[in-house]
Amino acid sequence: MQFNPIISPIYFDDISAVQTYARQNHLLLYVYKNTIYDLSEFAYTHPGGLQEICIYANTDISKIIFNPQIHKHSPLMLFKMSKFTFGYIQPQKQKTLLKSKSSQQLLQQTRKNLLSATDPDYLAVPEDCCIEQVRSIKTHRRIYHSYEQISQPK
Ligand code: HEM
Structure with missing residues (x-):
């Protein structure tokens, strides 16, 4: 093919x-x-x-x-x-990905979601991080992007 x-x-x-x-x-x-x-x-x-x-x-x-x-x-x-x-x-595909608008919005939204649910995990999201592959996880209230998928740039 x-x-x-x-x-x-x-x-x-x-x-x-x-x-x-x-x-x-x-x-x-x-x-x-x-x-x-x-x-x-x-x-x-x-x-x-x-x-x-x-x-x-x-x-x-x-x-x-x-x-x-x-x-x-x-x-x-x-x-x-x-x-x-x-x-x-x-x-450096991952760093470039973070620069794209949609990735940044997704990251901010994920932080906000965690914050609004008073989930202590949001504090653990590093300031300078990037999204490798966004998968969703479910908690008791909402669906979030999995924390494991958000990592420090290499
Ligand atoms: C370096 C790699 C090159 C690429 C990728 C390239 C690509 C192109 C493309 C896409 C066009 C069509 C433009 C259009 O239809 O609007 C074109 C046109 C043309 N190319 Fe190239 N070209 C290259 C090298 C060259 C070289 C080395 C020459 C001459 C020494 C040349 C002479 C021309 C001429 C005379 C035209 C028609 C007029 C124009 O669109 O300016 N090209 N080229």
Whole structure:
């Protein structure tokens, strides 16, 4: 079955992991600001030519694609590329998760729930913590997110 990165993006630790993956799977991957695009098919219809785009295959093109000395693409090309999004370089996925609005809201809500139920456990929730996987637990009054799922960032 074909893996669908749009539903489930792949996370890589660094560019060399991307390169190894691309080699093993015969893909033309391009990294722009930590987002990875699979242009394996698009490359054949690249208006600037297949050869030109292949030169930079499996590299970080953040400083390349808007470089006028190479070819200054229109910023709209990023929209075009977005449909080929394949994955992300994200070594500290958990910390990034905490930065996302929904994770923070969830964390605050969990703290409030524990507080409002005068559950002493809320004091034990560390100030700087992140949510790995949110599962729910039931107490005598309400359903909370499991404390075991809230941990210190590594
Ligand atoms: C570094 C990897 C590159 C990527 C990922 C890339 C990607 C793209 C994309 C997505 C477009 C379509 C833009 C659109 O339809 O709006 C495009 C257009 C184009 N590319 Fe590239 N390109 C790369 C390298 C190059 C190079 C090295 C050259 C020439 C030396 C080049 C020349 C062009 C030209 C002439 C166009 C058409 C005009 C334009 O949209 O600016 N590209 N490229």
